[in-house]
Amino acid sequence: MGSFIQYTLQGLAAGGFYALAALGLAVIFGVMGVVNFSHGAMYMLGAVASAVLLKELGVGFWGAIVLVPILLFLFGVLIERTLVRWLLALDPLYNFLLTFGLTLIIVDLVKKKYGVSGLPYELPAGLDGRLAIGGVSLSKYQLFAAVFSVLMCLLVWLLLTKTRIGMIVRAATEDSERSRALGINVGMWVTPVFGFGIALAGLAGVLASPFRAITADMGTNFIIILFAVVVIGGLGSILGAVMAGFLVGLVEAYGQAYAPAFAQVLIFVLMAAVILIRPSGLFGREEVS
């Protein structure tokens, strides 16, 4: 039982990274219709940036968790303004391909600068070590990562449902043409939304940096799992992205514990089952073709 709770926590912590990043992917897709292939690369940049901040400037984990999302927000704004913007009117496949090209460039640039071996990172003070609750020993950091990502998802949800900005963004997600007709300047929100989505991927990267190997390739596999997450949750759905993120994290953790050989494959089996039973995803709306 104790080990089961450990696996669950591990799953929730890993699921938190998926949920945060998938949330960013879903918000960008909802408002802009862009599936951002470079999301995995942005997650990697978040982790690399926190390692570099620690090494070069001595900025620790708590500094990084604030600074890195801001940096990536700016990077996202830059990319949206210079590249993504020009293809918004075309088929979404073009931005998918564009961001794929960007991924290749970013990953190889990081590889050239920092090499292929992992960058070192330490657990932040106060979060290392383990916590014994009722006879079960749990990693403090995993507990923090799980709780923090749940809180962040809740915060984003509150932002989207309870504030005026959120209302505008949701209206633009639902029906951008009608929102425009009602006097909302949808175009104005496109750039910050893209930056915000990228910042969420970066935040997931910061959270992952103390317990994953920080390499240029760490986003390569992440993005594929992320796509499986949004297919399972339904790409148009913000709730779906978060729920599926945690679900996939749990499936992965239990898989690694009880059937290590199939841990990765299980996720895709789950995805196949969802496509078979509910093609539009667990929380998605029906797609008309």
Next chain:
Amino acid sequence: MSDHLVQTTHVETAASASPERRLPPALRWAGLVLALIVVLALPMMIYPPVAMDILAWGLLAISVDLLLGYTGLLSFGHAAFWGASAYATGLIAIKTGLPFPVAVLGGALVAMLLAVPTGWLAVRRTGIYFAMVTLAFGQMLFFLANWARDLTGGENGLQGIPKTFFGSVVETDPFFFYYAALPLLLLGAWIAWRTVHSPFGRVLMAIRDNPARARALGYNVEKYKIMVFVISAGLAGLAGGVFSVSHGFASLQELIWTTSGKAVLITVLGGIGTLWGGPIGAAIVVMLEDKLASSGFEGIGIITGLIFVICVLAFRKGIWGTAADLIARTRTRQEHKRDIS
């Protein structure tokens, strides 16, 4: 519901069902003869294994284009079929000792069998979802191959694939191997050409342009999509099989999603919906990578990624698409002049 969830794929494809876009027969035959001469002379101009790589990647790009340019489906998982055939071909060649063309055909068959369930699942989604689903299934195969190390050799790959060919010089000299493997790839290109220029191909283009109308006309859209997906996987399999025999090994590199990405890159660079574009794009990408690798430049992704970004931003018709456009435009202008005079 927002537009991007319901719209069908509108990529800038050069493939059109209208007959006036086609070149006159004399010009088409001249082009075909010229292409054959280039293909036959290629290993005399460049290192034969590199020439073989160009044609194998070219056929892989053609197989991607069959889906993207003619059916409006972006497969980001064609590494699965290329790689599955690379391994299957290798295993057949090692275990049975049959001549390599038989092994390659066997590999292509394995790829097609694999495409039946994946295609059946993937065609339930369209557009961008199709790309993500095929990508995920491709990666699943990567994990499976890594897990089944008894069969695939895991991270070491499958080594020592023989070029068995009746004990002739083909087995040792890559120059002659090129000519022995060429018919397999030409067969693939011919199948693609036949598929596109058949009533079946017309239905595919109808599905691409307006799936709802194609359905209303009584065509089983899903069935057509699965069929072209399986054909395309077979072509990717032919290419992957020849590639692995040519190199003498099959590795996990063949199955990873960046290989699918490279195939899409070649397709877009050559021109979506052109068939000819595949081999032309492959020639550029393969030779560029070869040059960069031999000059010791690390980070090929920076260059290929840059080409990709530029292509998508400013050069969406690709090389052959732009050329075909120019030819078509001069022709209509000439016809216009004739009509006036």
